[in-house]
Amino acid sequence: MSEVRCLNCLKRFTVHSQVKEASCPHCKTKYRISWPTPNQAKVRGLA
Amino acid sequence: MWNRKIAIVDLSAKTVTAKPIPREIRKKYLGGRGLNMYLLYNHLQPNVDPLGPENLLLVGSGLLAGIPCLGSGRCDIAAKSPLTGAVGDSNIGGFFAPELRLAGYDHVAITGKADSPSYLLLKDGAIEIKDASHLWGKDTFDTQEALRRDEHDEKLVSLVIGVAGENLVRYANVRTGMKNAAGRTGMGCVMGSKNLKAIAARGTTPIEFADPDNLLRYCREMNEMITSTRWAKAQSRWGTMIIYSNTNTTGLIRTRNFQLNRLVDGEDLEPENIDRYSIGTSGCFGCAVHCRHRYVLKEGPYAPLYGEGPEYTSLGAFGTMLDCRKMETILVANHLVNKYGLDTLETGGLIAWAMELYEKGLINEESTDGLQLKWGNEDVVFDLIRKIAYREGFGDTLADGFKPAIAKVGTDSEYYAIHVKGMSNLHSDERPTPSFALGIATSTRGADHLRSRPAIDMYGLPENMLKEIYGGSVATDYSSYDGKSRMVWWQERLYAVTDALGVCKFQTVFCAVHAPKWREFSTLINLATGMTITEDELMRVGERIYTLERLFNLREGFSRQDDSLPDRYFTEPTPIGLPVAKGKKIDREKFDAMLTEYYDLHGWNLQGVPKSETLKDLNLSKEPSKLF
Amino acid sequence: MQRILVVDPERCTGCRLCEAACSLFKEKKCAPEHARVQVTKWENQGIYIPIVCQQCETPICEVVCPMHAIKRDSNTNAIVIDENTCVGCRLCAQFCPIGGISIDENASRLIKCDLCSGDPVCVEFCQPEALKHIEPLKLGTMKKRTAAEKYSEYLRKTLDTH
Structure with missing residues (x-):
């Protein structure tokens, strides 16, 4: 589990471990996700 | 550290003197950029020619150089800028500042012009102006290697210029190691104008601190403080390129000079893709974050090639701004500008401008000596980088920076030039911020x-x-x-x-x-x-x-x-x-x-x-x- | 439990925090030349190798010392020089095959890692963990795991498991 900040609405949301895609539950923007460390996610780009 | 001095070097008169740095000045300006600004404002006559012998080149280690935290190896280089005519100032990491300090000096003030190519050697209190004729024409990597060999000292650390500095490209930078650059404002051009190929330092005089035990403990705390941030963790993994993930996704990144604010189909430039070329990361002196990659290109016309970086800035300078969409293009261009000693941001900014002028028909192949400045044409980009460094053909037009280039190309071109005070902006698009x-x-x-x-x-x-x-x-x-x-x-x-x-x-x-x-x-x-x-x-x-x-x-x-x-x-x-x-x-x-x-x-x-x-x-x- | 100081050059970033921290702790100064651990670099190829005394099982320094001034500290497992017995012949530094003992600039002092009484400061400062102070068995396990990871990637691909 980790959090990322949505780049559109700037709210943080939870992503599950090692997922490769996730959508912001607030504004629905869909991202590709990557993991700089096993416990920390970041946005990679738009899905 | 209080016994560290300022070396005052007159290259014309071939004289060297050393002076202590008064405590009250330390307290007002600390060191590095602060002390350099004090020296620049107070010791340079107004309105001098930045490329004249009277310009003052200042090199200063930061006040905390040598402590084991926060990347304390940074050095500041200042002069009047030949690019802008304003304050010239650029900060460089790597290992030079602590070595300068170990050699007994915190600052070096250089004036005058050597009558032939020279380098400055500071070694345990002694300062020598030495012949650099054999180094003239060498790239920034070979120059450092040659200096280590010539001085029979593998631990010698040098600030050097490449051919761009020798040829007085107005945004030539000063470099140390494979990656570090005092990139902006043309400090390498000032060195070139003084016939100064390098400043080499080596010292074994320990740096003393006021409270070593508590300093050690606190430095460890500082390293933990920074490495526990989300930012540093991501930066340790993929370098400053991680910013691209946010800015390109959001739409905050200059593309095709200033026409778009996101590189569409720009997935290959995502930082994660550096893993294909990386053999590990590398850090400056005293840095627990180690934000740059050591990369190797094993295939292709430019292989084999070893380089370090690239920074986020190069993703823009040679990627988005020029509509080049391949990571390999960035790795090669980054290597070339580093080798020649050119500022990546200025070089990319000027090429992006020229490409837009070409697209708009404000320049054509006649003015670019045959170069087809089409978006994404990487071969032309590589060629133009070399031409700028050697001041060949159209490269010579771009080698003087925005203001002179606009004057040469025509005032219609000004609208497309993304600069402030004559210096190119990086590839970020600040309209939403x-x-x-x-x-x-x-x-x-x-x-x-x-x-x-x-x-x-x-x-x-x-x-x-x-x-x-x-x-x-x-x-x-x-x-x-x-x-x-x-x-x-x-x-x-x-x-x-x-x-x-x-x-x-x-x-x-x-x-x-x-x-x-x-x-x-x-x-x-x-x-x-x-x-x-x-x-x-x-x-x-x-x-x-x-x-x-x-x-x-x-x-x-x-x-x-x-x-x-x-x-x-x-x-x-x-x-x-x-x-x-x-x-x-x-x-x-x-x-x-x-x-x-x-x-x-x-x-x-x-x-x-x-x-x-x-x-x-x-x-x-x-x-x-x-x-x- | 006995621990050993292990160097993993593949992880070294060349930042020299180890040198700065070691000398600040042992010398109370920033004196990389006096640091017990030092990073040797091939900068133009991006190769960095920290070199530090390996506290050998059969220490050549101990063997060659005519004064029997070099002994193992049973608490830390470090090979230490007894300054009171040492006559400064420097044979230890000359015979050590890995440069584990340095001589200072005045040729008056031997400089050697003593594992900081059991908690090496360089290890505390080495963020990428190129320097580790670990139980001997762990080294083998660690190396085996690194090698096995490569095979596991291959297996995951061929067996299509996750």
Whole structure:
């Protein structure tokens, strides 16, 4: 589990471990996700 | 550290003297950029030719050089800029600053011009001006290797220029190691104008600190503080390129010069793709973050090639701005500019401008000596980089920077030139972010993010947290203009102090909120030097440094008019991006109001001239004063 | 439990925090030349190798010392020089095959890692963990795991498991 900040609405949301895609539950923007460390996610780009 | 001196070198007269650095000057300016600005403002005659022998080249290690934390190996290089005519100042990491200090010196002031190619050697107190004829024409990597060989010392550390500096390209940089560069404002050009190929240092004189045991303990705390931030963890993994993930996704990145704000189909430039080429990361002196990759190209026409980086800036300079979409293009271009000693941002910015002029028909193959300056044409990019460094054909036009190039190509071309005060902006698109836009406009060295960028503005932090950091009200929304002048003012002072201490900007409040800042810096100064400088006093040191730079620029004829943005920021809305960044442009009236507010915070009048009470308050009323 | 100081050059970033921290702790100064651990670099190829005394099982320094001034500290497992017995012949530094003992610039002092009484400062400062102070068995396990990871990637691909 980790959090990322949505780049559109700037709210943080939870992503599950090692997922490769996730959508912001607030504004629905869909991202590709990557993991700089096993416990920390970041946005990679738009899905 | 108190016995470290300033070396004063006159290359024309071939004389060298050394002077102590008085404590009261240390307390006012610390070291690095701060002390360099004191020296520059007070010892350079106004309105000199930046390429004349009278220009003063200053090299200074930060006050904290040598402590085991926060990347304390940073060195500051200053002179009057041959690119802009304003303050020339550029900060460089790597290993030079601690080595200079171990050699017995904290600052080197160089004036005059050597009658033939020379290098300066500082070794355990001794200083020699030595012949560099055999090094002239060598690239930046070979020059360093040759110096280590010539001096029979594998631990020799050098600041060098490449052929770009020799050929007086006005944005030639100064380099050390494989990757580190004092990139901006053409300090390598100043070295070239002095026939100075390199400054080499080597020393074994230990650096003493006031309270070594507590310093060691505190440094460890500092390293933990920075490496526990989310920002540093990601940066340790993929370097500054991680910014691309946010900016390109959002739509904050200049593409095709200034036509788009996101590189569509730009997946290959994502930082994660450096893993294909990386053999590991590399760090500057005293750095626990290690943000650059060591990369190898094993295949293709440029292989085999070993390089370090690339930085986020190169992804823009040779990627998005030129519409080149392959990571390999970036790796090769990064290697080439490093080898020749060219500033990546200026080079990419000028090529992007030329490509747009070519597209718009303002230049054609006749003016570019046959080069087809089409978007994404990587071979032309590589060729043009070389031509700039050697001042060949169209490369010669671009080698003088924006203002002379516009004069040569024609005034119609000015609209497409994305520069402030004659210096190219990096590839970020500041139209959706007024705080960033103000920062590049007010930057004393021309368009640049490293003077003030409040990157944490992007995080939508709660107002109470912003108030606590910035000491006043700042809007959460990054597209707002409210309180953003305060942010820029605060960051300008913080970065001035960071550069004076010689620690890394990425290890203070730049991209990470919970990073060391005033209080931690104050503690480090006390433990390392014994000086007591409170947080408030430290902010005043930042103000003093920034105000002195302002005074320098005013003396050189700059004014409020120069604290502005290219017209396109005000006229063209961003065409694409996430809803938060799309359709944005800078509002001229709000921008002006923000600028006035910003002057007021600094204690400068409506024209941006420091008020007499401000100068008095900063103990600047008696400047110029002399150290030598 | 006995621990050993292990160097993993593949993880070294060349930042020299180890040198700065070691000398600050042992010498109370920043004196990389006096640091017990030092990073040797091939900068133009991006190769960095920290070199530090390996506290050998059969220490050549101990063997060649005519004064029997070099002994193992049973608490830390470090090979230490007894300054009161040492006559400064420097044979130890000359015979050590890995440069584990340095001589200072005045040729008056031997400089050697003593594992900081059991908690090496360099290890505390080495963020990428190129320097580790670990139980001997762990080294083998660690190396085996690194090698096995490569095979596991291959297996995951061929067996299509996750």
